[in-house]
Amino acid sequence: MGNPPEKYLLSCDWGTTSFRLRLLNQSDGRVMTQLTAAEGVAAVYSRWKEQGSVDRLEFYCEVLKTYLAILSKDVSFSLNGIPMVISGMASSSIGMKELPYAALPFLLDCSNTICEKLESPGGIPHDILLVSGVKSSQDVMRGEETQLLGLAGSFPVGETGMIREAAASREGAVFIFPGTHSKHIRVKAGAIVDFDTFITGEMFQLLTRHSILKETLEKPESEKMTAGNLNAFLAGVRHPGVTNLLQSIFSARTNYLFEKLDKAGNFCFLSGLLIGAELESLRERKTGAVILCGGSNVSAFYEPALRELKLPVKTLIVSPGLADNAASFGHLLLFQQLQ
Amino acid sequence: MGNPPEKYLLSCDWGTTSFRLRLLNQSDGRVMTQLTAAEGVAAVYSRWKEQGSVDRLEFYCEVLKTYLAILSKDVSFSLNGIPMVISGMASSSIGMKELPYAALPFLLDCSNTICEKLESPGGIPHDILLVSGVKSSQDVMRGEETQLLGLAGSFPVGETGMIREAAASREGAVFIFPGTHSKHIRVKAGAIVDFDTFITGEMFQLLTRHSILKETLEKPESEKMTAGNLNAFLAGVRHPGVTNLLQSIFSARTNYLFEKLDKAGNFCFLSGLLIGAELESLRERKTGAVILCGGSNVSAFYEPALRELKLPVKTLIVSPGLADNAASFGHLLLFQQLQ
Numbered sequence: 001m002g003n004p005p006e007k008y009l010l011s012c013d014w015g016t017t018s019f020r021l022r023l024l025n026q027s028d029g030r031v032m033t034q035l036t037a038a039e040g041v042a043a044v045y046s047r048w049k050e051q052g053s054v055d056r057l058e059f060y061c062e063v064l065k066t067y068l069a070i071l072s073k074d075v076s077f078s079l080n081g082i083p084m085v086i087s088g089m090a091s092s093s094i095g096m097k098e099l100p101y102a103a104l105p106f107l108l109d110c111s112n113t114i115c116e117k118l119e120s121p122g123g124i125p126h127d128i129l130l131v132s133g134v135k136s137s138q139d140v141m142r143g144e145e146t147q148l149l150g151l152a153g154s155f156p157v158g159e160t161g162m163i164r165e166a167a168a169s170r171e172g173a174v175f176i177f178p179g180t181h182s183k184h185i186r187v188k189a190g191a192i193v194d195f196d197t198f199i200t201g202e203m204f205q206l207l208t209r210h211s212i213l214k215e216t217l218e219k220p221e222s223e224k225m226t227a228g229n230l231n232a233f234l235a236g237v238r239h240p241g242v243t244n245l246l247q248s249i250f251s252a253r254t255n256y257l258f259e260k261l262d263k264a265g266n267f268c269f270l271s272g273l274l275i276g277a278e279l280e281s282l283r284e285r286k287t288g289a290v291i292l293c294g295g296s297n298v299s300a301f302y303e304p305a306l307r308e309l310k311l312p313v314k315t316l317i318v319s320p321g322l323a324d325n326a327a328s329f330g331h332l333l334l335f336q337q338l339q
Numbered sequence: 340m341g342n343p344p345e346k347y348l349l350s351c352d353w354g355t356t357s358f359r360l361r362l363l364n365q366s367d368g369r370v371m372t373q374l375t376a377a378e379g380v381a382a383v384y385s386r387w388k389e390q391g392s393v394d395r396l397e398f399y400c401e402v403l404k405t406y407l408a409i410l411s412k413d414v415s416f417s418l419n420g421i422p423m424v425i426s427g428m429a430s431s432s433i434g435m436k437e438l439p440y441a442a443l444p445f446l447l448d449c450s451n452t453i454c455e456k457l458e459s460p461g462g463i464p465h466d467i468l469l470v471s472g473v474k475s476s477q478d479v480m481r482g483e484e485t486q487l488l489g490l491a492g493s494f495p496v497g498e499t500g501m502i503r504e505a506a507a508s509r510e511g512a513v514f515i516f517p518g519t520h521s522k523h524i525r526v527k528a529g530a531i532v533d534f535d536t537f538i539t540g541e542m543f544q545l546l547t548r549h550s551i552l553k554e555t556l557e558k559p560e561s562e563k564m565t566a567g568n569l570n571a572f573l574a575g576v577r578h579p580g581v582t583n584l585l586q587s588i589f590s591a592r593t594n595y596l597f598e599k600l601d602k603a604g605n606f607c608f609l610s611g612l613l614i615g616a617e618l619e620s621l622r623e624r625k626t627g628a629v630i631l632c633g634g635s636n637v638s639a640f641y642e643p644a645l646r647e648l649k650l651p652v653k654t655l656i657v658s659p660g661l662a663d664n665a666a667s668f669g670h671l672l673l674f675q676q677l678q
Contacts, residue, residue, distance in 0.1 A: 246617050278585050
């Protein structure tokens with residue numbers, strides 16, 4: 001079979017704790033094949049520091065080569081020569097090469113993005129477009145801005161048409177990207193004007209894995225929430241103590257001691273408590289539409305939480321399938337515009 | 340040398356993560372000798388569950404025997420026969436024997452305390468008075484109520500006279516016992532009427548040991564805070580984001596990325612942020628005097644934080660030496676009244 005690199009694009013979203021590599025069709029963004037791995041830049045950086053002889057960029061490219069070899073087994077042609085776009089923590093101080101942050105306001109037409117083109121770095125047979133992040137006077141992000149580019153800039157029909165409209169409005173909108181470090185990104189007239197980070201997902205991990213509460217919590221067996229667990233989750237979301245988390249978090253211990261909830265219900269309660277505390281912050285600031293951009297793994301939690309809080313705003317839930325593709329759409333746009 | 344058990348009392352404060360055993364002079368509460376260890380009931384309980392053959396109370400008594408043997412080396416007489424009072428998590432579901440909680444209001448004249456006398460349990464040559472804790476409709480504590488008995492009930496002169504007066508007042512007072520799980524205990528007319536738990540100390544440990552922030556934090560070398568570190572601490576205490584901890588905690592990452600603080604300063608900032616969030620809750624409720632009962636290891640932090648917040652209340656800082664002895668005074672009182 002031939003090797004038509006101009007038909008394809010390699011799209012890589014490399015976060016602190018996760019890695020995702022996809023082969024896209026350039027013409028329509030269709031995903032030809034993909035893989036995900038738990039090898040985030042934090043782990044790679046630790047290994048790089050331990051070894052101490054190989055150049056940093058080369059070391060990261062060796063990791064990329066391994067995954068490219070795995071991905072290439074899925075297709076009947078060579079991946080050599082196919083260009084690659086990488087966003088996320090890969091451009092951070094613990095990534096493959098550190099790039100300075102772009103500033104605010106950050107226009108969503110791709111014109112403010114800071115990128116660097118790396119030509120076959122470390123002998124890898126691909127040109128890489130490495131994408132940097134954005135900073136405000138007090139916060140930073142790497143990756144979510146590229147997802148937002150993808151959501152707001154791609155295919156202006158149907159669902160994405162509504163997203164473009166909200167992003168372009170003068171009233172403004174808040175885009176929520178839930179996760180380990182959730183981002184609330186404020187967009188006005190087609191530009192990111194501010195954003196906040198919430199340590200929600202990591203806090204939940206800390207508490208369930210390392211705290212005194214861990215004995216009182218247990219991940220529910222089924223992926224689908226039972227009615228009882230959903231009730232426990234919503235009780236957490238609307239807990240009046242969200243304004244003092246140090247106190248309300250401890251109630252997960254007494255919920256169990258007092259037999260108010262079983263371990264699975266308590267797990268859901270704590271999750272609701274943290275997500276509720278994060279979303280409660282939306283009430284404090286006047287805002288236009290709230291747009292939830294959760295992938296399939298988190299929307300199941302944030303969606304009922306947003307409903308429960310009855311925030312006095314127009315809320316749009318981006319379909320998890322589209323949210324899962326946001327980074328890839330952003331990569332495609334950046335590649336087309338910056339080529 | 341003789342063995343005058345009627346002159347002495349063994350006082351044991353056994354928490355989740357720490358153990359303290361003291362030999363007291365019964366007549367004046369003077370500490371003859373003492374030891375502390377990191378062997379809290381959580382660790383003992385884990386080992387007991389692993390072994391699976393020895394009876395639970397016996398297993399805990401074996402641990403006590405080891406420490407009694409160490410303590411006995413400090414004195415020139417046998418400890419055999421000296422009575423012992425034990426409070427804290429030793430009476431919990433993970434302790435030597437579970438006792439039910441006492442209810443609220445909990446009178447500070449020792450009349451509401453739930454205790455059980457164990458005669459030479461596990462063949463140990465001591466009678467043990469095991470002290471239970473207190474519960475409200477939504478919270479629990481084991482240990483701090485005994486410390487409060489000691490502070491409010493002992494020697495009504497000088498500093499403790501002011502404490503007794505505040506505890507007896509009809510206006511009420513809040514006693515703060517800082518720690519892994521800080522307690523704010525509300526006292527009115529000589530009785531505990533309510534209390535709240537804050538997971539402040541444990542949260543600080545989770546964040547400094549296990550979170551993404553750990554790379555941006557470093558415990559200052561000196562025990563004494565430098566002026567720079569004190570400023571960083573106070574910046575945390577008065578951080579406007581205390582109402583949304585999930586967001587403000589993340590600012591410890593940007594403090595470091597933006598080179599606003601070095602690692603030691605950032606460590607102090609995070610500590611201030613959490614203590615500030617805990618103390619901010621005092622503003623929400625109308626209260627009489629605030630009485631800080633921190634031992635020597637925590638008062639250095641809570642004292643400047645209380646000053647910085649300028650809470651509109653009368654604040655009394657219990658001297659760390661007295662606070663360190665609170666549990667022992669409580670043991671002495673309980674022993675004398677319940678003998």
